[in-house]
Amino acid sequence: xxxxxxxxxxxxxxxxxxxxxxxxxxxxxxxxxxxxxxxxxxxxxxxxxxxxxxxxxxxxxxxxxxxxxxxxxxxxxxxxxxxxxxxxxxxxxxxxxxxxxxxxxxxxxxxxxxxxxxxxxxxxxxxxxxxxxxxxxxxxxxxxxxxxxxxxxxxxxxxxxxxxxxxxxxxxxxxxxxxxxxxxxxxxxxxxxxxxxxxxxxxxxxxxxxxxxxxxxxxxxxxxxxxxxxxxxxxxxxxxxxxxxxxxxxxxxxxxxxxxxxxxxxxxxxxxxxxxxxxxxxxxxxxxxxxxxxxx
Amino acid sequence: xxxxxxxxxxxxxxxxxxxxxxxxxxxxxxxxxxxxxxxxxxxxxxxxxxxxxxxxxxxxxxxxxxxxxxxxxxxxxxxxxxxxxxxxxxxxxxxxxxxxxxxxxxxxxxxxxxxxxxxxxxxxxxxxxxxxxxxxxxxxxxxxxxxxxxxxxxxxxxxxxxxxxxxxxxxxxxxxxxxxxxxxxxxxxxxxxxxxxxxxxxxxxxxxxxxxxxxxxxxxxxxxxxxxxxxxxxxxxxxxxxxxxxxxxxxxxxxxxxxxxxxxxxxxxxxxxxxxxxxxxxxxxxxxxxxxxxxxxxxxxxxxxxxxxxxxxxxxxx
Numbered sequence: 369x370x371x372x373x374x375x376x377x378x379x380x381x382x383x384x385x386x387x388x389x390x391x392x393x394x395x396x397x398x399x400x401x402x403x404x405x406x407x408x409x410x411x412x413x414x415x416x417x418x419x420x421x422x423x424x425x426x427x428x429x430x431x432x433x434x435x436x437x438x439x440x441x442x443x444x445x446x447x448x449x450x451x452x453x454x455x456x457x458x459x460x461x462x463x464x465x466x467x468x469x470x471x472x473x474x475x476x477x478x479x480x481x482x483x484x485x486x487x488x489x490x491x492x493x494x495x496x497x498x499x500x501x502x503x504x505x506x507x508x509x510x511x512x513x514x515x516x517x518x519x520x521x522x523x524x525x526x527x528x529x530x531x532x533x534x535x536x537x538x539x540x541x542x543x544x545x546x547x548x549x550x551x552x553x554x555x556x557x558x559x560x561x562x563x564x565x566x567x568x569x570x571x572x573x574x575x576x577x578x579x580x581x582x583x584x585x586x587x588x589x590x591x592x593x594x595x596x597x598x599x600x601x602x603x604x605x606x607x608x609x610x611x612x613x614x615x616x617x618x619x620x621x622x623x624x625x626x627x628x629x630x631x632x633x634x635x636x637x638x639x640x641x642x643x644x645x646x647x648x649x650x651x652x653x654x655x656x657x658x659x660x661x662x663x664x
Numbered sequence: 665x666x667x668x669x670x671x672x673x674x675x676x677x678x679x680x681x682x683x684x685x686x687x688x689x690x691x692x693x694x695x696x697x698x699x700x701x702x703x704x705x706x707x708x709x710x711x712x713x714x715x716x717x718x719x720x721x722x723x724x725x726x727x728x729x730x731x732x733x734x735x736x737x738x739x740x741x742x743x744x745x746x747x748x749x750x751x752x753x754x755x756x757x758x759x760x761x762x763x764x765x766x767x768x769x770x771x772x773x774x775x776x777x778x779x780x781x782x783x784x785x786x787x788x789x790x791x792x793x794x795x796x797x798x799x800x801x802x803x804x805x806x807x808x809x810x811x812x813x814x815x816x817x818x819x820x821x822x823x824x825x826x827x828x829x830x831x832x833x834x835x836x837x838x839x840x841x842x843x844x845x846x847x848x849x850x851x852x853x854x855x856x857x858x859x860x861x862x863x864x865x866x867x868x869x870x871x872x873x874x875x876x877x878x879x880x881x882x883x884x885x886x887x888x889x890x891x892x893x894x895x896x897x898x899x900x901x902x903x904x905x906x907x908x909x910x911x912x913x914x915x916x917x918x919x920x921x922x923x924x925x926x927x928x929x930x931x932x933x934x935x936x937x938x939x940x941x942x943x944x945x946x947x948x949x950x951x952x953x954x955x956x957x958x959x960x961x962x963x964x965x966x967x968x969x970x971x972x973x974x975x976x977x978x979x980x981x982x
Contacts, residue, residue, distance in 0.1 A: 398878035402771050408763025409772075409780060412854070415847050416787045419798050426801075470694050477691035491695040494702045497970050500901065501963070502908020504935050505705060508959045512708040516947055535698065565687035593791025596910040599939060620793050624911065627797050642794050653789045657782060 427643025430636035443631035463530025475542025507597030523616030526602025541583025589652035595620035713957025753845035765857035788851035796915035808835025856898030897976030
């Protein structure tokens with residue numbers, strides 16, 4: 369840009385051909401870059417399409433009622449994924465039930481009580497680090513505090529590991545959503561004589577409900593597919609067990625064990641499980657985004 | 665807590681004082697709990713890795729032996745694998761992510777931006793294990809049959825590249841792991857870049873268009889200089905994701921405990937070796953301690969990268 373402008377300044381219209389050629393070169397280069405960007409976007413979309421196509425193709429072929437009615441069995445004996453599905457539901461649900469309220473209150477603390485304070489900045493920074501920290505390390509951490517000292521893998525350790533992942537997600541969305549609430553709304557509540565905590569619970573939470581619920585949904589979607597932290601905490605269980613003090617099966621861990629096995633029917637079950645998880649996770653994401661839409 | 669609202673709340677409801685104290689106290693306590701949580705993760709990994717640090721000293725960091733039979737462990741191979749796969753992944757992902765972000769902010773028609781943006785964001789929501797299966801069953805055969813032989817043929821006689829793209833084309837290995845990692849971090853980097861590109865005040869761009877700049881010239885001379893710092897932050901965020909990615913890498917890296925000399929060689933990353941070796945590491949063993957020590961190293965690397973990313977992405981103060 370600068371070179372062409374200097375050119376035009378130094379020799380105005382002395383050589384119209386040079387100016388035309390330059391502007392043509394600029395236009396061609398611009399087209400080229402735009403073309404490459406379109407190619408990049410098409411590649412990105414094709415990657416998503418390839419993943420979804422593979423999942424639907426391999427997953428639907430092996431999906432059947434037996435997947436939901438039978439528990440995992442040795443290869444060749446027509447097993448299903450019932451225990452893994454139930455285990456995943458229990459751990460995801462409990463993990464969210466433990467993690468979401470903590471995240472909600474920490475987010476409230478950051479938005480309502482700690483604006484600009486050193487403690488608030490530190491908490492926000494640490495929460496952001498936790499948000500992107502490798503989930504395998506959270507699994508190792510829970511292993512050292514809940515599995516090793518208590519002498520065994522357990523469903524509750526899996527729930528705690530997932531809860532640790534839920535907290536920073538809910539913190540982030542809660543804080544962002546509370547900051548969008550107009551001051552006038554708060555002032556109105558306070559003017560009516562409401563104490564600050566009632567203003568937060570009855571006015572701010574209600575006004576930010578959509579956004580907070582979106583955060584919780586996204587957190588559920590994230591932990592439902594987590595594998596690495598569960599390898600070290602709830603371990604997986606090929607038998608039926610809903611006891612929180614015993615190792616517990618989960619879909620991602622079962623997929624991991626089955627996908628790498630040498631038995632065709634296990635690999636098929638892994639694809640069926642992968643399809644179920646992906647549909648669940650993407651559906652939650654889409655619902656969350658649609659819920660957020662009026663705000664955006 | 666001591667804000668403009670405090671006097672009003674005092675004169676408010678009769679139980680306001682007690683309720684406020686409890687609510688604020690709980691919120692503050694849980695905020696401190698989050699601080700403690702991060703410290704507890706660091707401390708627990710360090711204590712868990714202590715026997716290994718004691719046994720092998722500081723040399724653990726770069727020692728390349730991983731021999732469970734002789735009880736000799738070193739972090740050299742997985743640390744090398746982690747850094748190489750992550751950096752390769754960024755080299756592949758950044759240009760693509762930039763293209764996507766540029767398309768979404770400047771080129772795409774308005775009605776098209778939302779669906780494409782959502783699709784790219786959904787790519788980030790797909791669980792890691794699904795990328796692992798997709799990589800293992802779709803990408804590995806393609807790499808082994810077509811891409812790797814083609815690369816090997818092309819660069820066979822070139823001095824350095826010939827070694828980098830040499831060796832048996834199994835389909836798994838460092839290059840495939842980097843490719844899968846790239847696919848996984850593209851949506852994160854693209855979404856961050858798109859968001860920061862949108863923060864450029866329209867009047868800047870309009871001025872540039874007004875003097876006759878093409879779209880690309882506006883991008884290069886206005887948007888990129890304005891957002892340079894945040895773009896770096898987005899790339900660091902992607903790097904942080906790539907460093908700790910576990911399941912997808914575990915499927916395709918090939919699990920070998922030696923330094924790879926070719927990009928086709930199998931290797932290990934910190935996360936993949938921990939996931940793969942953990943089942944064969946009994947509680948209290950030196951091997952388990954070494955895995956926890958590896959976890960500690962990964963945490964330190966991720967922490968530094970993510971902290972830099974946060975600092976770069978801080979909203980600029982007006």
